[in-house]
Amino acid sequence: MRVVAALSGGVDSAVAASRAVEAGHDVVGIHLALARSPQSHRTGARGCCTLEDARDARRVADILDIPFYVWDLSEQFAESVIDDFVAEYAAGNTPNPCLRCNEKIKFTAVLDRALALGFDAVSTGHYARIVDAANGRELHRAVDPDKDQSYVLGVLDESQLAGAMFPLGDSLKSEVRAEAALRGLLVAEKPDSHDICFIPDGDTGAWLRDRLGDAPGDIVDVESGAALGHHDGAFAFTVGQRRGLGLGRPAADGARRYVVGVDIASSTVLVGPPVLLDVDLIHADRPRWCGRVPGGIVEGTVQIRAHGDPVDAVVQINDADVVASLRSTVRGVAPGQALVIYDGTRVVGSATITRSTRTRAHVPVSATGPESN
16 A cells, blocks of 8 residues: 555654554655744653654654655644634633544545545554454554543544554554664654643643733632632633632632633633532534444443543434433533543544533533523
């Protein structure tokens, strides 16, 4: 097969490309230029898409003796990922930009261009497995549970899976680093990037204020209604947050308070005890299915964070949305997060969370604060 190997400049994509070459594929390496004004160097494990990463990617291609190109997708990345991220936060949601990047950039823009150029597939360093089953290709969890990235790939549809290759899905991270060293790849010990790649300093609140401006308001105790502090923008807070609240006085019982709701319209951040974050019913819309479209009910597990624990659930599949009834409560579910549905290790699909409630309590709470009676 003719394969485009996406080289980020890190160890995972490097080993994935080397395995594609070793398997006998005709491989071309490409590096995605996603930042309009890339930094020269990464700061430890923060950020990506720097000029340093591009140079590391080129060195990998040289060692593998494959052609190398840089594809400038910065405009598409800004429109599909960054603008979407800002709009979601401005609406009071908590988006996951990695899902949007996989959906819109790596497996739409890149895959479409690769197919148009006559390639058969795109290889990446994601930790996930693709299984050829009787009903078509299936996306499954990786063998390494600590590195599994099936959650952020849960937005891929059947056509995108058909053109995807994940050579690392059956390997442990330790094995990948050891293999990189044996192959003489200089990125063998390079730290993994984390956090949001286009916010390298990790200060999401400040980054959002630069783009959305100040929108001051109150931080209000949801139980007493008392104003406990002030903020410069409700969009900088997310459900479940407990750090950086700057509350003026402690709770009567001395317990920590958490963000339990964000009201963008009134610029109000609601805080309260952690019990108000526990939910067992999740509503989500805009479903995307990995392969065949399920019907009726799926009894399996769901996951609401990239590195969260799976939770047993019964998921009702409707035409335009899904409703997940959880066997146990989960904490800190926010609108905008992805609800990824699993049947065993197989990814069924994902949907965007709109609200969540607690049914096993006298007072139900939603993801945006207590519901009205």
